[in-house]
Amino acid sequence: MSNQMDLTERTLSREDIFHGRVITVHVDTVELPNGAASTREVADHPGGVAVLPLDGENNVLAVTQYRYVFQRPMLEIPAGKLEYGEDPYQAGLRELKEETGAVPGRYESLGKLIPSPGCYGETLYLYLARDLQMSEQHLDPDEFLNVERIPFAEMVRRCLSGEIEDAKTLVAVLKAKALLGL
């Protein structure tokens, strides 16, 4: 085991690489704890929200959308990007209504999620939504997804079997299972 040490890395310089619609990329030169220099590649992201919607029969409202990066559709809980400066709590309500039409009577935090702390600057805020009132879906013009109701126990089974691989869906379902005893 190593001794406890100061692990801080200090920024020496920054090279801006890319400013996109979603991600921003820069490469920083840093000073390591031993005084040596190294580089850190960073893909920054505005952050996002994800909501686990549970109806009165303990079904999850899950969405399937095409994930271009992985060239296949994936089953996930409703989620979306934060607008810069947007309150995550309100953003979760907005994304839930847009993607599924659901408006919750009970809505609470399931904590934060850092998907990949090495190079990716995204933080996701997770929420649990219950007592759902259903109204109309309002998708963005470039958003295409299918919604289905899946029993919570079946979602847990798919998380544990490996069928579900999406981090936010795994964390929200497994946290809800442990916290609510579902």
Added chain:
Amino acid sequence: MSNQMDLTERTLSREDIFHGRVITVHVDTVELPNGAASTREVADHPGGVAVLPLDGENNVLAVTQYRYVFQRPMLEIPAGKLEYGEDPYQAGLRELKEETGAVPGRYESLGKLIPSPGCYGETLYLYLARDLQMSEQHLDPDEFLNVERIPFAEMVRRCLSGEIEDAKTLVAVLKAKALLGL
């Protein structure tokens, strides 16, 4: 609820942006299911492995390292990048030994994890390591981390309380809790 539809997005063209030591960035123009064009920003990553090491007293060997992107140390399970073409099973054993010195007698898959499917191409392979034999840590020259033993029940508590935010650590701990009944 929407009708089930074909959600496939087809690549029309690609602009290469950046080839780094770790991530590769490109922006693709795609055809959406309704025939309209849009762009998809992709930060690709070689993938990684993460290992939940449990000793004979059900302590987790956890590592704390400075996460430059978030400008703070984070407590996580041992993990590392895949070399291109490397077998994840072997890579997990290598990273576990390098970071903690542990060599497991029992070693099994905890499934795959896609940290952020929207823009980030990383897939993580998760493993559970038990019956640990301890030898020497062998860190890379630019790797600095502290190792500590934390009771599994305390790791679960920190996952559920929100103190642990790292996706791979949350998923591995909560999966192990559900699968092993710990």
